[in-house]
Amino acid sequence: MRRRYLDAMALVRKYGKPDNFLTMTCNPNWEEIKRELEVGQIPQDRPDLAVRVFRAKIEEMKRLLLQEGILGKVQAYVYVVEFQKRGLPHAHFLLIMQRKYKLTCPEQYDSIISTELPNKCKYPELYKMVIKHMMHGPCGKDSYPVYRRREDGRKEKVRGHELDNRWVVPYNPFLLRYFNCHINVEVCSSIKAVKYLYKYLYKGHDRASVSVNEADGQGNVDEIKMYREARCVTPPEALWRIYGFDLSKNSPPVMQLQLHLPGMHMVTYEEGQDIQEILDREGAKKSMLTEYFEANKKNPEARSILYRDFPEYFTWQKCKKDKFWQKRKREGVKQIGRIISAHPAEGERYFLRVLLNHVAGATSFEDLRTVDGEIVPSFREAAERREGYLRRYLCIVRLPMREASNARGLWDKHREAMSEDYCRTMLSMQAVQNMVLIDIRNMLQSMGKDIKSYPLPEINEEYDSSHGVDREIYEESIIELDPDHETLATSLNAEQRSAYDEILAAVDSGEGGVFFVDGPGGTGKTFLYKALLATVRGMGNIAVATATSGVAASIMPGGRTAHSRFKIPLTIYDGLSCSFTKQSGTAKLLKEASLIIWDEATMTRRQAVEALDNSMRDIMNASDRPFGGKTVVFGGDFRQVLPVIRKGSRAQVVDASLRRSYLWESMRHLKLVRNMRAQSDPWFAEYILRVGNGTEEDNGDGYIRLPDEICVPYTGEDTDLHRLIEDVFPMLDDNMLDPDYITSRAILSTRNDCVDRINMRMIHHFRGEEMVYHSFDRADDDPHNYYPPEFLNSLTPNGLPPHVLRLKINCPVILLRNIDPANGLWNGTRLIVRDFQKNTIDAEIVLGQHARKRVFLPRIPLCPSDDEMFPFRFKRKQFPIRLSFAMTINKAQGQTIPHAGVYLPEPVFSHGQLYVALSRATARSNIKVLAAPDDKDKKNKKSRQDKTKKRHKQSGTYTKNIVYKEVLTL
């Protein structure tokens, strides 16, 4: 079964790119079947009779689709007949059309798929069938286009409810009329939806028959035979006939509708014309769009018509003196409008188009930006606010931070608003409610919360497309394969290739193996992981991608942090196990997985890796084999900073590293040496590597010389820091609105207090009004109030936001918690603040695969890690962000910072810090370092003076480099 599913996926990949597929779901009409069988009731003991009739109908449907080509010529197809436990069969089709017959624009969708009540007088039979079969839906999926659903005021009473076009399940009039049963036909443009179609293969239904076919092996239906038999009907003809259009005429013309931001429409003029004259000309300020607004102002009846449908009801009049929309005298004129396209990268113009395509009746640009009576600053925000998704996120999901008991009230109050998007894709009320609840459940789950702790309505699991499959496995199965990644394997270099072959040999043999891919930055570790993931997933197997940090995890498709994926407990000790049970979805996922990847393993404590080993041996019932005999690939670079052990000695730090694990010896070490990153400054790349390896010559005290070009001269004055800031953020005033400028720069330092100092300075200079958010701090187990709030407020533990968070619009921030990994909100995600709400911050993700996404950040209670060792349980309620003009070197590990500054008022204090700080840059020209001579060594003042003297005698700037050579794998 699985094989067939994979074959189907292969077909989709082969023929489906880059556009879309048609999916169909058919349920039998029992009345019809009983009539055909000439029975009043289908005998309980003879369900096969009904199935036989249904099958015959499916055969007929195949004939129409594949031979007659009623929806267009089919390149390849897959169909599944599913027998549910209740005994009701369903048929599902996936059709991949030949290139010429792919549906690429809304007009084409609308010609094949209808989501409207047909004309009752013209097509009375079809009308009845739509009411009977198509007014309730299986369930909504994403990746489908938004079909035309005119709000034409027509309603029908169905099962006691007044329903209008919004309640019509997408259907094809011809097929519905022909078969008189529920047939949902949709266009989908994502592989996700195809996977959805096959979900029951995982669900393990009693019986299912699947057929996967390339039309005739060469990709053609037998056209010659069809031609001879004169049965080939082109799809528009078949459909026009049903619609009653005149076949002799061509399809209706398309009118391009202007699209522009306020005051930015085009004006035509002739060479030599006076600019002022052109601007003063009558009608110069008018465009189709501005006049659409005007028409809406003047004609109340126009307000139910979308801009793109306007040409059907109005004609565009343009003469020398004036421009306007005039009401058509004749109704029923087929004139299709199409709003000129806009690419998402165009930002506001794109969102303006999205709004125009969904909102009818706007009377001005401002009106379009009005949501719930409030004018929002941008079209983007207006478009997003209209999405039920965001409302769900805001309403319930940010609730864990408030009292869960509010949930029911909020649900009742905002249910409709939260359902907007699902209502649009049309479902029964019940289905909409369930889909929304399932979404909320998933969002909560990704934040580690359980919907059951909220007094919300019960979910009917039938509506969950992952129903019956453990969520972990379902999520892995719907990871989209990037076609580009499938070809990576062919471009691996020799070292990568040999690692790739070895790892895959372990996967293929089923014997398993544990590997450590050892390579400094730029040697193509991520490249190798991507190739491995694509190959293993492409074979239909499960590959689990994880990394120690969220930032690294987000680069891999389907990547998760190792802690969340493996459920590694926060408190780490020897002999630890993961906290999932043998029956859990996580255990099943890991058992099924053919490959597990854990990147940046050098940054985690060995006990976390050992916990995974313990649990894997347990779930695989193979106590004598590392990781229970799975293929597990670790990766990392021991030159980078090691796991943080608060106040830990060198021996303790080294002991916590993976290098000291009992697993180390059983790992096969695969070295990557060749730097694959384009190098503009090879000397500097070599230099950094020497710093990391501890082979750069020092002055005898562990101090190494920094290249002169990168140093900001140290004078001991406050102006030094100012200079560093100027170097890293040149002309800040002119550039502060440019997100690329802001996020490609940061100053790194060793300690939080230095970082805070720089951030304070930067935000002070940043233009705009300041918003200050104070945290609520408390000590949970302090009944006698030993720790007053002023004291708690003064604490700045690692990983926690400050008590006083000062922000301005457009300032950069970094997220400190994984609050919604599925939507790119990791610990380490970099964002730009876009607006302030009362209890949320509106921000935009600026880097990585979720870049440009707008998100709302809630205030949440945060606790410091156990390492902080407070004698009480400290809780701070604050937005989980910090300013990120400056950040600690540890936080910068894994971040891309093309223009970095390094501020070392004190020398680095742990292994790998200098290497990590310097290696953020790729050339001497894009890094600046301000390093103070060491004056901390107060114990031996004299020796310090001697050393300083000695250092001063040496020309150039020296700074400390700490390398624990015992962990390196040179």
Ligand SMILES: Nc1ncnc2c1ncn2[C@@H]1O[C@H](COP(=O)(O)OP(=O)(O)OP(=O)(O)O)[C@@H](O)[C@H]1O
């Ligand atoms: N075989 C290859 N062919 C072409 N480009 C490659 C190859 N291997 C790596 N690259 C490119 O080199 C650059 C560095 O690779 P990659 O990001 O995989 O390295 P890395 O070891 O993961 O680095 P880091 O640890 O700094 O993230 C990337 O731009 C990548 O696309």
